[in-house]
Amino acid sequence: MWRRGVSLSSMLSSSKSRLLNQMQVACGFNACQVFSTHVLNPIVAEDGVSGARRKPFVTFVLGSGPGSGKGTQCTRIVNTFGFTHLSVGDLLRKEIYSDSENGSMILDTIKEGKIVPSEVTVKLIKKAIEASENNRILVDGFPRSEENRIAYERVGGVEPDIVLFFDCPKEEMVKRVLNRNQGRIDDNIDTVKERLSVFEELNLPVIKYYSEKGILHKIDGTGTEDEIYERVLPIFAALR
Numbered sequence: 001m002w003r004r005g006v007s008l009s010s011m012l013s014s015s016k017s018r019l020l021n022q023m024q025v026a027c028g029f030n031a032c033q034v035f036s037t038h039v040l041n042p043i044v045a046e047d048g049v050s051g052a053r054r055k056p057f058v059t060f061v062l063g064s065g066p067g068s069g070k071g072t073q074c075t076r077i078v079n080t081f082g083f084t085h086l087s088v089g090d091l092l093r094k095e096i097y098s099d100s101e102n103g104s105m106i107l108d109t110i111k112e113g114k115i116v117p118s119e120v121t122v123k124l125i126k127k128a129i130e131a132s133e134n135n136r137i138l139v140d141g142f143p144r145s146e147e148n149r150i151a152y153e154r155v156g157g158v159e160p161d162i163v164l165f166f167d168c169p170k171e172e173m174v175k176r177v178l179n180r181n182q183g184r185i186d187d188n189i190d191t192v193k194e195r196l197s198v199f200e201e202l203n204l205p206v207i208k209y210y211s212e213k214g215i216l217h218k219i220d221g222t223g224t225e226d227e228i229y230e231r232v233l234p235i236f237a238a239l240r
Protein backbone atom coordinates (compact mmCIF):
# COMPACT_ATOMS: atom_id res chain seq x y z
CA MET A 1 0.00 0.00 0.00
CA TRP A 2 1.29 3.48 -0.81
CA ARG A 3 1.95 5.56 2.23
CA ARG A 4 0.70 9.06 2.70
CA GLY A 5 3.10 11.92 1.97
CA VAL A 6 4.61 14.16 4.61
CA SER A 7 3.13 17.65 4.60
CA LEU A 8 5.27 20.43 3.22
CA SER A 9 4.94 22.52 6.35
CA SER A 10 6.24 19.73 8.60
CA MET A 11 9.26 19.31 6.37
CA LEU A 12 10.31 22.92 6.31
CA SER A 13 11.54 25.12 9.08
CA SER A 14 9.54 28.28 9.65
CA SER A 15 12.26 30.47 8.15
CA LYS A 16 12.30 28.34 4.98
CA SER A 17 8.51 28.55 4.85
CA ARG A 18 8.69 32.33 5.07
CA LEU A 19 11.27 32.40 2.27
CA LEU A 20 9.09 30.18 0.10
CA ASN A 21 6.10 32.40 0.68
CA GLN A 22 8.13 35.42 -0.39
CA MET A 23 9.29 33.54 -3.51
CA GLN A 24 5.70 32.61 -4.35
CA VAL A 25 4.57 36.21 -4.09
CA ALA A 26 7.56 37.47 -6.09
CA CYS A 27 7.51 34.85 -8.85
CA GLY A 28 3.88 33.79 -8.95
CA PHE A 29 4.61 30.09 -8.65
CA ASN A 30 3.38 27.57 -6.16
CA ALA A 31 6.10 26.44 -3.78
CA CYS A 32 4.43 23.04 -3.43
CA GLN A 33 4.91 22.41 -7.15
CA VAL A 34 8.57 23.34 -7.02
CA PHE A 35 9.39 21.16 -4.05
CA SER A 36 6.78 18.46 -4.55
CA THR A 37 9.18 15.75 -5.78
CA HIS A 38 10.93 15.91 -2.43
CA VAL A 39 7.92 15.65 -0.18
CA LEU A 40 5.18 13.66 -1.87
CA ASN A 41 4.92 9.93 -1.16
CA PRO A 42 8.46 9.58 0.14
CA ILE A 43 9.87 6.09 0.04
CA VAL A 44 10.22 4.99 3.63
CA ALA A 45 10.93 1.75 5.41
CA GLU A 46 9.49 0.46 8.65
CA ASP A 47 11.76 0.29 11.65
CA GLY A 48 11.44 -3.32 12.82
CA VAL A 49 11.68 -2.34 16.49
CA SER A 50 9.81 0.93 16.89
CA GLY A 51 7.60 0.73 13.79
CA ALA A 52 8.70 4.28 12.95
CA ARG A 53 9.01 5.37 9.33
CA ARG A 54 12.34 6.54 7.98
CA LYS A 55 14.13 7.15 4.70
CA PRO A 56 16.71 4.46 4.09
CA PHE A 57 20.18 5.00 2.59
CA VAL A 58 19.63 3.89 -1.01
CA THR A 59 22.44 2.85 -3.36
CA PHE A 60 21.67 2.22 -7.02
CA VAL A 61 23.96 -0.37 -8.60
CA LEU A 62 24.50 -0.01 -12.34
CA GLY A 63 26.94 -1.42 -14.85
CA SER A 64 28.09 -1.06 -18.44
CA GLY A 65 25.78 -3.94 -19.39
CA PRO A 66 24.68 -7.45 -18.47
CA GLY A 67 27.53 -9.40 -16.89
CA SER A 68 29.33 -6.32 -15.56
CA GLY A 69 29.24 -7.96 -12.11
CA LYS A 70 26.49 -5.98 -10.36
CA GLY A 71 24.81 -8.92 -8.64
CA THR A 72 28.10 -10.55 -7.63
CA GLN A 73 29.43 -7.42 -5.97
CA CYS A 74 26.05 -6.71 -4.33
CA THR A 75 26.25 -10.06 -2.53
CA ARG A 76 29.60 -9.06 -1.09
CA ILE A 77 28.39 -5.61 -0.02
CA VAL A 78 25.46 -7.27 1.74
CA ASN A 79 27.80 -9.60 3.62
CA THR A 80 30.18 -6.86 4.77
CA PHE A 81 27.95 -3.86 5.27
CA GLY A 82 24.54 -5.37 6.05
CA PHE A 83 22.62 -3.94 3.12
CA THR A 84 19.42 -5.49 1.77
CA HIS A 85 19.90 -6.45 -1.88
CA LEU A 86 16.96 -5.72 -4.18
CA SER A 87 17.75 -7.10 -7.61
CA VAL A 88 15.14 -5.49 -9.82
CA GLY A 89 15.62 -8.25 -12.41
CA ASP A 90 14.81 -10.80 -9.66
CA LEU A 91 11.73 -8.83 -8.57
CA LEU A 92 10.51 -8.88 -12.18
CA ARG A 93 11.30 -12.59 -12.62
CA LYS A 94 9.30 -13.34 -9.46
CA GLU A 95 6.34 -11.49 -10.94
CA ILE A 96 6.44 -13.79 -13.97
CA TYR A 97 5.92 -16.83 -11.76
CA SER A 98 3.46 -15.27 -9.33
CA ASP A 99 0.37 -15.20 -11.50
CA SER A 100 0.54 -11.43 -11.69
CA GLU A 101 -1.46 -9.72 -14.45
CA ASN A 102 1.82 -8.40 -15.88
CA GLY A 103 3.60 -11.76 -15.92
CA SER A 104 3.47 -12.51 -19.64
CA MET A 105 4.32 -8.92 -20.60
CA ILE A 106 7.38 -9.01 -18.30
CA LEU A 107 8.45 -12.38 -19.71
CA ASP A 108 8.24 -11.11 -23.30
CA THR A 109 10.07 -7.90 -22.45
CA ILE A 110 12.95 -9.68 -20.70
CA LYS A 111 13.19 -12.23 -23.52
CA GLU A 112 13.54 -9.39 -26.03
CA GLY A 113 16.10 -7.56 -23.88
CA LYS A 114 13.88 -4.48 -23.67
CA ILE A 115 12.84 -2.48 -20.60
CA VAL A 116 9.71 -3.16 -18.57
CA PRO A 117 7.43 -0.09 -18.19
CA SER A 118 8.47 2.14 -15.30
CA GLU A 119 5.03 2.00 -13.75
CA VAL A 120 5.44 -1.74 -13.07
CA THR A 121 9.07 -1.61 -11.95
CA VAL A 122 8.83 1.42 -9.69
CA LYS A 123 5.82 -0.05 -7.89
CA LEU A 124 7.76 -3.27 -7.19
CA ILE A 125 10.80 -1.37 -5.92
CA LYS A 126 8.77 0.93 -3.70
CA LYS A 127 6.88 -2.01 -2.21
CA ALA A 128 10.11 -3.90 -1.52
CA ILE A 129 11.78 -0.90 0.13
CA GLU A 130 8.75 -0.21 2.26
CA ALA A 131 8.59 -3.84 3.35
CA SER A 132 12.24 -3.83 4.29
CA GLU A 133 13.23 -3.32 7.88
CA ASN A 134 16.73 -2.41 6.80
CA ASN A 135 18.01 1.12 6.68
CA ARG A 136 20.52 0.31 3.90
CA ILE A 137 19.24 -0.77 0.52
CA LEU A 138 20.99 -1.77 -2.71
CA VAL A 139 18.78 -1.40 -5.79
CA ASP A 140 20.55 -3.52 -8.41
CA GLY A 141 19.92 -2.99 -12.14
CA PHE A 142 17.73 0.12 -11.96
CA PRO A 143 17.15 2.71 -13.42
CA ARG A 144 17.74 1.49 -16.95
CA SER A 145 16.53 4.65 -18.67
CA GLU A 146 15.95 8.32 -17.97
CA GLU A 147 12.24 7.57 -17.95
CA ASN A 148 12.84 4.93 -15.21
CA ARG A 149 14.87 7.40 -13.20
CA ILE A 150 12.32 10.20 -13.43
CA ALA A 151 9.44 7.85 -12.60
CA TYR A 152 11.22 6.68 -9.45
CA GLU A 153 11.90 10.24 -8.33
CA ARG A 154 8.34 11.27 -9.03
CA VAL A 155 6.76 8.37 -7.18
CA GLY A 156 9.30 7.98 -4.41
CA GLY A 157 10.09 11.63 -3.95
CA VAL A 158 13.80 10.92 -3.54
CA GLU A 159 17.03 10.36 -5.41
CA PRO A 160 19.51 7.63 -4.46
CA ASP A 161 22.20 8.58 -1.97
CA ILE A 162 24.97 7.12 -4.13
CA VAL A 163 25.24 5.22 -7.42
CA LEU A 164 27.81 2.53 -8.27
CA PHE A 165 28.78 1.96 -11.87
CA PHE A 166 30.72 -1.18 -12.78
CA ASP A 167 32.58 -0.54 -15.99
CA CYS A 168 33.56 -3.63 -17.96
CA PRO A 169 34.50 -4.21 -21.64
CA LYS A 170 31.81 -5.72 -23.86
CA GLU A 171 33.73 -8.91 -24.75
CA GLU A 172 34.23 -9.72 -21.06
CA MET A 173 30.56 -9.09 -20.23
CA VAL A 174 29.37 -11.28 -23.10
CA LYS A 175 31.73 -14.08 -22.02
CA ARG A 176 30.46 -13.90 -18.42
CA VAL A 177 26.78 -13.85 -19.39
CA LEU A 178 27.07 -16.79 -21.76
CA ASN A 179 28.77 -18.76 -18.96
CA ARG A 180 26.36 -17.62 -16.24
CA ASN A 181 24.46 -20.89 -16.29
CA GLN A 182 21.42 -19.80 -14.28
CA GLY A 183 18.93 -20.93 -16.91
CA ARG A 184 17.88 -17.37 -17.73
CA ILE A 185 15.89 -16.82 -20.93
CA ASP A 186 17.87 -13.66 -21.70
CA ASP A 187 21.35 -15.16 -21.38
CA ASN A 188 21.75 -15.94 -25.07
CA ILE A 189 23.79 -14.12 -27.68
CA ASP A 190 20.84 -12.49 -29.48
CA THR A 191 19.26 -11.05 -26.34
CA VAL A 192 22.64 -9.98 -24.98
CA LYS A 193 23.34 -8.01 -28.18
CA GLU A 194 19.98 -6.28 -27.83
CA ARG A 195 20.61 -5.54 -24.16
CA LEU A 196 23.98 -4.00 -24.99
CA SER A 197 22.40 -1.72 -27.55
CA VAL A 198 19.58 -0.79 -25.13
CA PHE A 199 22.31 0.03 -22.61
CA GLU A 200 24.01 2.47 -24.98
CA GLU A 201 20.84 4.14 -26.06
CA LEU A 202 18.94 4.37 -22.77
CA ASN A 203 21.21 3.59 -19.83
CA LEU A 204 24.16 5.83 -20.70
CA PRO A 205 22.18 9.08 -20.22
CA VAL A 206 21.32 7.90 -16.69
CA ILE A 207 25.00 7.31 -15.91
CA LYS A 208 25.78 10.78 -17.26
CA TYR A 209 23.05 12.32 -15.12
CA TYR A 210 24.36 10.80 -11.87
CA SER A 211 27.92 11.63 -12.81
CA GLU A 212 26.99 15.28 -13.25
CA LYS A 213 25.16 15.21 -9.91
CA GLY A 214 28.42 14.07 -8.31
CA ILE A 215 26.98 10.89 -6.75
CA LEU A 216 28.35 8.33 -9.26
CA HIS A 217 31.19 6.01 -8.22
CA LYS A 218 32.75 4.49 -11.33
CA ILE A 219 34.48 1.22 -10.59
CA ASP A 220 36.79 -0.72 -12.89
CA GLY A 221 34.82 -3.97 -13.36
CA THR A 222 37.72 -6.00 -14.74
CA GLY A 223 39.85 -8.52 -12.87
CA THR A 224 38.86 -11.09 -10.29
CA GLU A 225 35.84 -10.68 -8.02
CA ASP A 226 38.24 -10.03 -5.12
CA GLU A 227 40.12 -7.35 -7.02
CA ILE A 228 36.92 -5.56 -7.93
CA TYR A 229 35.62 -5.74 -4.37
CA GLU A 230 38.83 -4.10 -3.12
CA ARG A 231 37.78 -1.11 -5.23
CA VAL A 232 34.26 -1.14 -3.76
CA LEU A 233 35.24 -1.34 -0.10
CA PRO A 234 36.47 2.25 0.41
CA ILE A 235 33.18 3.62 -0.91
CA PHE A 236 31.25 2.03 1.95
CA ALA A 237 33.93 2.01 4.64
CA ALA A 238 32.81 5.39 5.94
CA LEU A 239 29.34 3.99 6.63
CA ARG A 240 30.43 1.41 9.18
Ligand SMILES: Nc1ncnc2c1ncn2[C@@H]1O[C@H](COP(=O)(O)OP(=O)(O)O)[C@@H](O)[C@H]1O
Residues within 6 Å of the ligand: 063, 065, 066, 067, 068, 069, 070, 071, 072, 073, 176, 177, 179, 180, 181, 221, 222, 223, 224, 225, 228
Ligand atom coordinates in the same frame (compact mmCIF):
# COMPACT_ATOMS: atom_id res chain seq x y z
N1 LIG B 1 35.15 -10.55 -11.81
C1 LIG B 1 34.59 -11.59 -12.38
N2 LIG B 1 35.31 -12.42 -13.15
C2 LIG B 1 34.73 -13.48 -13.77
N3 LIG B 1 33.42 -13.81 -13.68
C3 LIG B 1 32.65 -12.99 -12.92
C4 LIG B 1 33.17 -11.85 -12.26
N4 LIG B 1 32.16 -11.25 -11.60
C5 LIG B 1 31.07 -11.96 -11.86
N5 LIG B 1 31.34 -13.01 -12.63
C6 LIG B 1 30.40 -14.01 -13.15
O1 LIG B 1 29.81 -13.41 -14.31
C7 LIG B 1 28.41 -13.70 -14.38
C8 LIG B 1 27.65 -12.39 -14.39
O2 LIG B 1 27.83 -11.73 -13.14
P1 LIG B 1 26.61 -10.98 -12.44
O3 LIG B 1 27.08 -10.56 -11.09
O4 LIG B 1 25.40 -11.82 -12.52
O5 LIG B 1 26.49 -9.70 -13.39
P2 LIG B 1 25.28 -8.70 -13.64
O6 LIG B 1 24.39 -8.74 -12.44
O7 LIG B 1 25.93 -7.36 -13.83
O8 LIG B 1 24.61 -9.17 -14.89
C9 LIG B 1 28.11 -14.60 -13.18
O9 LIG B 1 28.13 -15.94 -13.61
C10 LIG B 1 29.26 -14.32 -12.21
O10 LIG B 1 29.56 -15.44 -11.40
Ligand SMILES: O=c1ccn([C@@H]2O[C@H](COP(=O)(O)OP(=O)(O)O)[C@@H](O)[C@H]2O)c(=O)[nH]1
Residues within 6 Å of the ligand: 065, 066, 067, 070, 071, 087, 088, 089, 090, 092, 109, 110, 111, 113, 114, 115, 116, 117, 121, 140, 141, 142, 143, 144, 148, 186, 195
Ligand atom coordinates in the same frame (compact mmCIF):
# COMPACT_ATOMS: atom_id res chain seq x y z
O1 LIG C 1 14.85 -1.96 -13.90
C1 LIG C 1 14.81 -2.95 -14.64
C2 LIG C 1 15.61 -4.10 -14.39
C3 LIG C 1 15.52 -5.16 -15.26
N1 LIG C 1 14.68 -5.12 -16.31
C4 LIG C 1 14.54 -6.27 -17.23
O2 LIG C 1 15.12 -7.43 -16.64
C5 LIG C 1 16.19 -7.91 -17.45
C6 LIG C 1 17.22 -8.57 -16.57
O3 LIG C 1 17.72 -7.62 -15.64
P1 LIG C 1 18.86 -8.00 -14.61
O4 LIG C 1 19.23 -6.77 -13.85
O5 LIG C 1 18.46 -9.20 -13.82
O6 LIG C 1 20.04 -8.43 -15.59
P2 LIG C 1 21.61 -8.31 -15.42
O7 LIG C 1 22.02 -6.96 -15.95
O8 LIG C 1 21.92 -8.48 -14.00
O9 LIG C 1 22.14 -9.41 -16.29
C7 LIG C 1 16.63 -6.69 -18.23
O10 LIG C 1 17.32 -7.00 -19.43
C8 LIG C 1 15.29 -6.03 -18.53
O11 LIG C 1 14.60 -6.69 -19.56
C9 LIG C 1 13.91 -4.02 -16.56
O12 LIG C 1 13.14 -3.96 -17.51
N2 LIG C 1 13.99 -2.96 -15.71
Ligand SMILES: [Mg+2]
Residues within 6 Å of the ligand: 070, 071, 087, 089, 141
Ligand atom coordinates in the same frame (compact mmCIF):
# COMPACT_ATOMS: atom_id res chain seq x y z
MG1 LIG D 1 22.32 -9.11 -12.22
